Structures are given as C-alpha cells and as structure tokens.
Amino acid sequence: MAYIRHRIFEGCRPVLTAPLRISMTKPPEQAPKVAATCAIPTTLPPPPVKKTTPTSTSTCAPAAPISFIPTTHPPSAPSNMAENDLRDVIKQLHQTLHSRKYQQATSLLSRAKIALLHLNALIPSETTPKKHNLLARETLELGALTSIRLKDPVSFTRYFQQLQPFYSLPENVLPKEGGNSSKVTGLYLLLLLSDGDYAGFHTLLETLEVAAAQAGSKGLEEDVFIQYPIRLEQALMEGSYDRVWGETKSERVPSDEFGMFSEVLIGTIRKEIASCSEKAYPSIPISDAKSLLFLDSEGSVVNFAKESGWAVKDGRIYFPQQEDEFDTKDILVTSDQVIENTLGYARELETIV
Amino acid sequence: MADSMEGVVKEGEEHTENVEQKTVADIRGNFTLLERAVAQFDARFTLRALRSISSLRKRLTDRVLCSVIVLTYAPTNPTARVLIEATGLDGGAIQAVVAQYKDEIQSNKGNQKDPLPEVDVYIAILIQVFLFDNKEYEEGAEFSSQLVDKIRELNRRTLDSLASKAYFYFSLFHEELDPKPPSKQSPVITIRGKLLAALRSAVLRKDEDTQASVTTLLLRNYISTADITQADLLVAQTQFPATAPNNQVARYLYYLGRIRAIQLSYTEAHEHLTSATRKSPTNSIATGFYQASTKLLIVVELLMGDIPDRALFSQPRLERAMEPYFRLVQAVRVGDLQGFLKIVQIFAPTFQRDGTYTLILRLRQNVIRTGIRMLSLSYSRISLRDICIRLGLESEESAEYIVAKAIRDGVIEASIDHEKGFMQTKQAGDVYATREPGEVFHERIRACLALHDECVKAMRYPMNQHRLELKNAQEARERERELAKEIQEGDIDEDDAAGDFDGL
Structure with a gap:
C-alpha cells in the first residue's frame, strides 16, 4: 500500500507544483477571505495541505492522505492564511509584551514560529519575499526580547543565532530600518559579558566593527545599544567599578531589557572588589566598606564579610594576611626543579655533540 | 629622419x-x-x-x-x-x-x-x-x-x-x-563550499600541498568577513600538515595568531606571530606580509604588557609602515593616557585598515596600568588624588578601584590606606634571591634547544644518498682489505713505508 501511495504521489507532484508557481507570483484575491474564516486565534492552524488542496490536484488528493507539507513551495492559500495568522499573533505579542504577560508570550511565539514554518520563512532564502522576511525578523526579535524578560539566556541565544541570517541580508533585501538589530546584539554582548565570556565578546565585537567600517557613515560610536556593553567592558577591564555601578542605574540604561542584567553585573563587580580589597587593604572601617562594596546597610556588610571569611572587630574589617610571596619563591624549595633542568640540558647536549 | x-x-x-x-x-x-x-x-x-x-x-x-x-x-x-x-x-x-x-x-x-x-x-x-x-x-x-x-x-x-x-x-x-569582503554578500562566501570540498579531498588523498594552501585560504576567507568563530572551528577541526612549505606555515601561523589575539589568548597569539615573522621570507617580495605580521605582533606584545624593542622599528623595510605603531608604543611605554587616546584618534583609519583597531582599543587598560606602575616605582607613597590627576582618570573612587585591581593582579606591590587616601608601595625584595632568574634562564635555554631541533628537522637530504654512501663504505672496506692483503703478502714492506722517515 505504501508503495502504491508513493507511486501515486510521485505521479501527481508535477501537477502540484505547476499551479504553485503561478500562485506565488499572483496570489488569488479571495484568499484573505478564506483565511479570515479559517483562522481561529486560539488553536493552532490546521495542516494546510488536506483542507486547501487546489481543485486541480483533487484527482489524486483522496489517494494521498499523507500530511505532506511541501517545503519548497507552500500552497498560496495556506501561505496567505499563515501570513494573516502571523500578523495577528505578532499584534497579540506586542500587546502581551506591553502588559508584561511574558508567560503568555511563549505560547504565542510557538504559534508564530509554526506560521513561519508554513510560510517557509524561518530561514531566509533567495526566494523568500521581503514581507515574510520582515515578519520573521519581527517575530524572532520579539522572541529574543521575551526570553530576556523571562531570564532565559539559552533561549535568547537561540533566537540571536536564528536572527543572524536576517541581519546579514543586504540592505535592499531587508532594510535595517524598523529592525532591532543593534538592541538585540547589544543585549547579546551584555549576556556574554555577564557570563564572563570575554573571548566571545571580543569575537563578536570584531565582526561588528568590520561590518560598521564597511557600512561607512554611521559607525558603532553612535549606536547606544552597542556602546553600552562596550563601555561596561572597558570599565570592568580597567577596574573602575564605580563607573560600572553608575552605568547599571536605571536612568543610564539604554532600555528596560538592559536593566535585567544589572543585578548580575553588580554581583560580579562586588565579587571582584572583594577579591581586590583582600589584597589591597590591611583593614578597613565597616562604614567605608559599605560604600566601597555598594551595599545598602552595615548589616549587609557584616554578612558579606562573614561569607567571604573576613574578621570583623571593633567596627573594622580585617582581611586575612597573605603570606609573603618570597617564601614560596625561595630558591632552596625548588632545588629539585633546578636539578631536573640541569639533567635535561646534559641529556640534550649529549644528543647534539 | x-x-x-x-x-x-x-x-x-x-x-x-x-x-x-x-x-x-x-x-x-x-x-x-x-x-x-x-x-x-x-x-x-x-x-x-x-x-x-x-x-x-x-x-x-x-x-x-x-x-x-x-x-x-x-x-x-x-x-x-x-x-x-x-x-x-x-x-x-x-x-x-x-x-x-x-x-x-x-x-x-x-x-x-x-x-x-x-x-x-x-x-x-x-x-x-x-x-x-x-x-x-x-x-x-x-x-x-x-x-x-x-x-x-x-x-x-x-x-x-x-x-x-x-x-x-x-x-x-x-x-x-564586487562586492569585496568584508561585505556579507561577497563572492568569497560562495566559494567556501568548494574550498572545503577541496580540503576534504586533499586530506583523503594525502595531498599535503593542497591541504596546506587550502587551509590558509579558508582561514583568510573567514577572517576577511570577520567570521572568527568559524575560523576558530576550522583550526580546531583540522590538522595542518607538518611538511607544508615554509610560506604556507608562515601564513597559517599569522592567521592563527590573529584569531587568538581576538580571543584574548595573547600568549598563544604571541607565540604564533613570532614564528610567523621569523618564518616570513627575507626578500623584498614578502615585505607586505612581514609588515602585517609585525604590526600585529607589536600590538599583541603591548597587550601582554611588554614593550617591543626599539631596534624593531629601525629596520629599513619596516620604518615607514611602522610609524603609527612606534608612536603608539611610546605612549604606552610612559603610561600617557591622553597621548594614547590622541594617537588612536589620529591614526584610527590606518589601524582600521590594518585590522588592529579593536585590539588597540583594548590597550587603554594597559596604558593605565603602566602609568600606575611608573608611579609606584617613583614614589613610596602617593595620594589617590595625585594618581587620579597624573593619569587623567575620572574620579578618585575610580583611581582607588583601579589601584586595588592592579595590586591584586600583581602589577605593583603596594597597599592602600583608605581613610587617609594614599597608596603605599612595599619595599621590593631582591629578585635574585628568588627562582625567577633561573626560570627565565631555563626558558631561554629551552628556546635555543628547540631552535636546534627545528634546524635539524629542516635539513634536506638528496634522495637515496645513503645508498651511495653505503656503496662508498663498501668500496673503502674492500680497498682496506686489499691493502691488508698486500701488506701480508709483503708487496709493500712496512719498513719501506716508514723507511724514508728514518732516513731524514
């Protein structure tokens, strides 16, 4: 039976594709009406082939009841339906994001992505029409922003990777205007920074720098979303932690989403400051430590000191004394090392002479 | 006419x-x-x-x-x-x-x-x-x-x-x-498939010449469009043939150094770039390559906190091309933050063309650190306010954090008095009482030995020469045997042979 099914299907494939070519260029006018009646916003759109097989293929349709979704050229009617559905979902997504119902957004997003798959627009190809690319980019960007709100770095990274092919499209295929490419990229940079992945950060930055130099006029210097993580990285690397602290304050953050990282960043700099202080100060008053570590009360300073294993006495914090480094570097301790090296030289010389 | x-x-x-x-x-x-x-x-x-x-x-x-x-x-x-x-x-x-x-x-x-x-x-x-x-x-x-x-x-x-x-x-x-790289629509991207296929065939056929050259071409291809991650993956997944021609090795090392520098592994980058500059041909044809790799090497050295040799800049085939880098090194050496920023601004187009701009931007912290180091060497005690003014930092708080970080990272030996607001330098111990000189000495000896090994490996011998030698040896042995026989038989008298000597 399966064999027969196959044969029949093979036979009707050319019939299937022939009207498609036409419909791709000239969408039938009644299609939106069909879509409007079919699109039920609460349920997933039905598999398109069964319901909407064009009349010309009806001869073979009953014989091939397989849920086959043609991946290269989706039929026009479902594509229109999916498109309208998608527009609808995106509108709802904007609303849910606005009212901050992020959990709800995830289910909407999966619907949007299924619609994109029906349109075959999840990955841009040469034949994908511009409006589909625009819709796909918008969906994925919304997805990325939602993942940030939900504090889901894994899913954000996935969205960011999916967006890459769209961002590398030329200006005439997909204009940069209307997209959030710099915002999403800036957020990704910040994510790398908060993970401490400096290599990844600089690798991405290099790519951006080259792209910006090529685009010419508007460099990276004017892009607030990209400049923010760059400034933070610079401050972190040179150690001016007060600048990092200043940047994380809500009024300095370029957009709400960037504020999501502030907590992580403050945690990071606090740890850094603590490890620096251990080495730099013999002791310090608790009140000074409070401002130094950006903590709000002396009680939390004492707690923090306990966590770090510092001694608190008479309103001062005493850091554990580091042993003198010279002891560990004493030449006598390493005599076996010296002997080993010398023997090594002797052996090498033997092979040479 | x-x-x-x-x-x-x-x-x-x-x-x-x-x-x-x-x-x-x-x-x-x-x-x-x-x-x-x-x-x-x-x-x-x-x-x-x-x-x-x-x-x-x-x-x-x-x-x-x-x-x-x-x-x-x-x-x-x-x-x-x-x-x-x-x-x-x-x-x-x-x-x-x-x-x-x-x-x-x-x-x-x-x-x-x-x-x-x-x-x-x-x-x-x-x-x-x-x-x-x-x-x-x-x-x-x-x-x-x-x-x-x-x-x-x-x-x-x-x-x-x-x-x-x-x-x-x-x-x-x-x-x-057109469009030339680094555009994302450049035709270089479309030939990647072909190059990768060529690489695969070359590896399967043990064709080391093609393998080496296609690997470097692919790296160049990826780097030209700034796809550093892909280049890194290629390096991780492939093996560069050991018998590749010298020029290909030099190119490969240069690209590798570039990738590592972008990924902040400066020590590795330094190693690769040093070999690349040393392996680059000495004649005038490859001056461009020599200049490019030296520029990158200088920046990486600066990022590592080292100052390149003055002699490097006075080589005749580098002198002119290196001028911006020379000025840069001068600024970093004295820890002059304002001067550094000015030079970066003036020569930004040059640095961007050389592909070193992003690396140079990272130097800012090194300049500050060098400055702090200079201050700690010159003063046994200095107020944070003075540090802030000297280095052109934004605030005293910044200065305090930066100094604390420098202390932790081992740039200087000092401590901070927070209440009085000054940095106190610790008395430096005698370096020669530590094992540090021994370690450096060991490092150098190892480098010399490695050089010797490489030289031996690089020597080339004509094919089948050893057989010729064997033949010669056999002939010599035969001659000896004959000679011995003759002596035995008394054709040549031993006294005869030494006789003249006696007579003298």
Missing part, C-alpha cells in the same frame, strides 16, 4: 619579437622539468617550474600564451581550445600565431603525443597569472572555477604543488570581485 624613425620602430618590434620567442622557449623549457618530475616522481622539478613564474610574469602576453598552446597541442585537442579561449584572443590573432609557427607545427605533427595533465595545469596557471595581472577578474574567476574542478577529477600526486597554486589564484580572483 623619417627613415631612422622607422628603423627604431622596426628595431623595437624585433625586440619584442625576440622577447616573445624567448618567453615561449622558457615556458616550453619548463615542460621538460614537469615531464621529468612525473617520470622521476620528484616534486622538486615541479617546484622549480613554478618558481620561474615570477620571472615569466612580466613577459606574459596573450600572444605568448597562444603560441605556447599552439606549439604544444595538436590542432584538434579540446583542452587547447578551452585554454586559447581563456586567453581572450580573437580569431584573427590566433590565425596569425598559427601562421607564424607553421613550420614548427608541421614538423611536430609526426611525433606528437598528448601532453601530460601537469603541462595542461601549468599553462592554465600561467593564464590565471596573466588574467590577474590584466585585472580580468570576472573571466579569471570563471576560468579558475573550471580549472580547480578539473584538477580535482584528475587526482595525480605529481599535480599537488600545481593544484595548490591554482587554488590560490582561484581564491584571489574571487576576493577581487
């Missing part, structure tokens, strides 16, 4: 004719080298033929190429047709060339056999060179694509070094096509 003018023109024509004839003869002379390479299975002859391209290059014309093809192939040969078409000569000109060499073609006719594929590819490479020098990039790209496809089908080990050259030009042509 007019006569003499005509004479001059005629002479000139004759001269060009002679040059043409000579070039044709030179090229055809290389065919014997290629044939010998195939017969003896020795790549050195192929390399010699390839090396002569640089001297032939200036004399190549479409007429020369056409003549060579006409003389080499039978008139009906399909390869010849493709090759002649690629030179872009029109029908009339071809006829003229054929007429010129009529006699020779006639005499060849009897004993003509099909030329070797090596000869085909060699002529094709000459055509590639010719098209590239005449800036016919479109035609060159198309022709090269056909050529590399054909080479892949052939699968002959004697073709390897020729193939690597063909791939080199193949990639070069695509780089010159």
Whole structure:
C-alpha cells in the first residue's frame, strides 16, 4: 500500500507544483477571505495541505492522505492564511509584551514560529519575499526580547543565532530600518559579558566593527545599544567599578531589557572588589566598606564579610594576611626543579655533540 | 629622419619579437622539468617550474600564451581550445600565431603525443597569472572555477604543488570581485563550499600541498568577513600538515595568531606571530606580509604588557609602515593616557585598515596600568588624588578601584590606606634571591634547544644518498682489505713505508 501511495504521489507532484508557481507570483484575491474564516486565534492552524488542496490536484488528493507539507513551495492559500495568522499573533505579542504577560508570550511565539514554518520563512532564502522576511525578523526579535524578560539566556541565544541570517541580508533585501538589530546584539554582548565570556565578546565585537567600517557613515560610536556593553567592558577591564555601578542605574540604561542584567553585573563587580580589597587593604572601617562594596546597610556588610571569611572587630574589617610571596619563591624549595633542568640540558647536549 | 624613425620602430618590434620567442622557449623549457618530475616522481622539478613564474610574469602576453598552446597541442585537442579561449584572443590573432609557427607545427605533427595533465595545469596557471595581472577578474574567476574542478577529477600526486597554486589564484580572483569582503554578500562566501570540498579531498588523498594552501585560504576567507568563530572551528577541526612549505606555515601561523589575539589568548597569539615573522621570507617580495605580521605582533606584545624593542622599528623595510605603531608604543611605554587616546584618534583609519583597531582599543587598560606602575616605582607613597590627576582618570573612587585591581593582579606591590587616601608601595625584595632568574634562564635555554631541533628537522637530504654512501663504505672496506692483503703478502714492506722517515 505504501508503495502504491508513493507511486501515486510521485505521479501527481508535477501537477502540484505547476499551479504553485503561478500562485506565488499572483496570489488569488479571495484568499484573505478564506483565511479570515479559517483562522481561529486560539488553536493552532490546521495542516494546510488536506483542507486547501487546489481543485486541480483533487484527482489524486483522496489517494494521498499523507500530511505532506511541501517545503519548497507552500500552497498560496495556506501561505496567505499563515501570513494573516502571523500578523495577528505578532499584534497579540506586542500587546502581551506591553502588559508584561511574558508567560503568555511563549505560547504565542510557538504559534508564530509554526506560521513561519508554513510560510517557509524561518530561514531566509533567495526566494523568500521581503514581507515574510520582515515578519520573521519581527517575530524572532520579539522572541529574543521575551526570553530576556523571562531570564532565559539559552533561549535568547537561540533566537540571536536564528536572527543572524536576517541581519546579514543586504540592505535592499531587508532594510535595517524598523529592525532591532543593534538592541538585540547589544543585549547579546551584555549576556556574554555577564557570563564572563570575554573571548566571545571580543569575537563578536570584531565582526561588528568590520561590518560598521564597511557600512561607512554611521559607525558603532553612535549606536547606544552597542556602546553600552562596550563601555561596561572597558570599565570592568580597567577596574573602575564605580563607573560600572553608575552605568547599571536605571536612568543610564539604554532600555528596560538592559536593566535585567544589572543585578548580575553588580554581583560580579562586588565579587571582584572583594577579591581586590583582600589584597589591597590591611583593614578597613565597616562604614567605608559599605560604600566601597555598594551595599545598602552595615548589616549587609557584616554578612558579606562573614561569607567571604573576613574578621570583623571593633567596627573594622580585617582581611586575612597573605603570606609573603618570597617564601614560596625561595630558591632552596625548588632545588629539585633546578636539578631536573640541569639533567635535561646534559641529556640534550649529549644528543647534539 | 623619417627613415631612422622607422628603423627604431622596426628595431623595437624585433625586440619584442625576440622577447616573445624567448618567453615561449622558457615556458616550453619548463615542460621538460614537469615531464621529468612525473617520470622521476620528484616534486622538486615541479617546484622549480613554478618558481620561474615570477620571472615569466612580466613577459606574459596573450600572444605568448597562444603560441605556447599552439606549439604544444595538436590542432584538434579540446583542452587547447578551452585554454586559447581563456586567453581572450580573437580569431584573427590566433590565425596569425598559427601562421607564424607553421613550420614548427608541421614538423611536430609526426611525433606528437598528448601532453601530460601537469603541462595542461601549468599553462592554465600561467593564464590565471596573466588574467590577474590584466585585472580580468570576472573571466579569471570563471576560468579558475573550471580549472580547480578539473584538477580535482584528475587526482595525480605529481599535480599537488600545481593544484595548490591554482587554488590560490582561484581564491584571489574571487576576493577581487564586487562586492569585496568584508561585505556579507561577497563572492568569497560562495566559494567556501568548494574550498572545503577541496580540503576534504586533499586530506583523503594525502595531498599535503593542497591541504596546506587550502587551509590558509579558508582561514583568510573567514577572517576577511570577520567570521572568527568559524575560523576558530576550522583550526580546531583540522590538522595542518607538518611538511607544508615554509610560506604556507608562515601564513597559517599569522592567521592563527590573529584569531587568538581576538580571543584574548595573547600568549598563544604571541607565540604564533613570532614564528610567523621569523618564518616570513627575507626578500623584498614578502615585505607586505612581514609588515602585517609585525604590526600585529607589536600590538599583541603591548597587550601582554611588554614593550617591543626599539631596534624593531629601525629596520629599513619596516620604518615607514611602522610609524603609527612606534608612536603608539611610546605612549604606552610612559603610561600617557591622553597621548594614547590622541594617537588612536589620529591614526584610527590606518589601524582600521590594518585590522588592529579593536585590539588597540583594548590597550587603554594597559596604558593605565603602566602609568600606575611608573608611579609606584617613583614614589613610596602617593595620594589617590595625585594618581587620579597624573593619569587623567575620572574620579578618585575610580583611581582607588583601579589601584586595588592592579595590586591584586600583581602589577605593583603596594597597599592602600583608605581613610587617609594614599597608596603605599612595599619595599621590593631582591629578585635574585628568588627562582625567577633561573626560570627565565631555563626558558631561554629551552628556546635555543628547540631552535636546534627545528634546524635539524629542516635539513634536506638528496634522495637515496645513503645508498651511495653505503656503496662508498663498501668500496673503502674492500680497498682496506686489499691493502691488508698486500701488506701480508709483503708487496709493500712496512719498513719501506716508514723507511724514508728514518732516513731524514
């Protein structure tokens, strides 16, 4: 039976594709009406082939009841339906994001992505029409922003990777205007920074720098979303932690989403400051430590000191004394090392002479 | 007057004719080298033929190429047709060339056999060179694509070094096509598939020449569009052949150094770049490569907190190109933050062109650290406010954090008094009481030994020479035996031999 099914299907494939070519260029006018009646916003759109097989293929349709979704050229009617559905979902997504119902957004997003798959627009190809690319980019960007709100770095990274092919499209295929490419990229940079992945950060930055130099006029210097993580990285690397602290304050953050990282960043700099202080100060008053570590009360300073294993006495914090480094570097301790090296030289010389 | 003018023109024509004839003869002379390479299975002859391209290059014309093809192939040969078409000569000109060499073609006719594929590819490479020098990039790209496809089908080990050259030009042509990299629509991206396929075949066929050159081409390709992650993955997934030619090794190391520098592994980057600059050819042809790798090396050294040698900048072939970098090093050396920022601003276009701009921007923290180090060496105690003013920092708080970080990272030996707001430098101990000098000494000895090992490995011996030596040894032994026999038999008296000596 399966064999027969196959044969029949093979036979009707050319019939299937022939009207498609036409419909791709000239969408039938009644299609939106069909879509409007079919699109039920609460349920997933039905598999398109069964319901909407064009009349010309009806001869073979009953014989091939397989849920086959043609991946290269989706039929026009479902594509229109999916498109309208998608527009609808995106509108709802904007609303849910606005009212901050992020959990709800995830289910909407999966619907949007299924619609994109029906349109075959999840990955841009040469034949994908511009409006589909625009819709796909918008969906994925919304997805990325939602993942940030939900504090889901894994899913954000996935969205960011999916967006890459769209961002590398030329200006005439997909204009940069209307997209959030710099915002999403800036957020990704910040994510790398908060993970401490400096290599990844600089690798991405290099790519951006080259792209910006090529685009010419508007460099990276004017892009607030990209400049923010760059400034933070610079401050972190040179150690001016007060600048990092200043940047994380809500009024300095370029957009709400960037504020999501502030907590992580403050945690990071606090740890850094603590490890620096251990080495730099013999002791310090608790009140000074409070401002130094950006903590709000002396009680939390004492707690923090306990966590770090510092001694608190008479309103001062005493850091554990580091042993003198010279002891560990004493030449006598390493005599076996010296002997080993010398023997090594002797052996090498033997092979040479 | 007019006569003499005509004479001059005629002479000139004759001269060009002679040059043409000579070039044709030179090229055809290389065919014997290629044939010998195939017969003896020795790549050195192929390399010699390839090396002569640089001297032939200036004399190549479409007429020369056409003549060579006409003389080499039978008139009906399909390869010849493709090759002649690629030179872009029109029908009339071809006829003229054929007429010129009529006699020779006639005499060849009897004993003509099909030329070797090596000869085909060699002529094709000459055509590639010719098209590239005449800036016919479109035609060159198309022709090269056909050529590399054909080479892949052939699968002959004697073709390897020729193939690597063909791939080199193949990639070069695509780089010159619009839109040029780093645009994401550049044609270099479309040839990646072909290069990767070539790499796979080369590895499977143990074709190390092509493997080495295609690997470097791919790295160059990825880096040109700033796809550093992909380049890094390629390096991680492939093995660079150990027997690759020196030039390819130098290129590979340069790209590797670049990738590592971007990924902040400065120590590794430094190692690769040092080898790359050392391995780069010393003649003037590769000055560009030498300059590029030295520039990158200097920036990486600065990022590591080292100051490059002054002598590096006074080399005649670096002096002019290195000027911006020299000024940069000066600023970093004295820890002058304002001066550093100014230099970066002035030379930003240069640095961007060299691809070192992002790396140089990272230097800011190094400048600050050097500044702090200088201050801690000069003062035993200095207030944070003074540090802030001296280094041009934004606030005293910043200064305090920065100094604390410098202390933790071991840049300086000091402590901070927070209440009184000053930095107190600790008394520096005697370095020679530690094992540090010993470690440095060990490092240097190891480098020398590694150099020796590499030299030994790099030595080349003629093939089958050891057999000759064995034969010599056997002969010597025989002679000795004969001599011993003679002595035994008393033909040569031992006293006789030493007799004269006594007499003296």
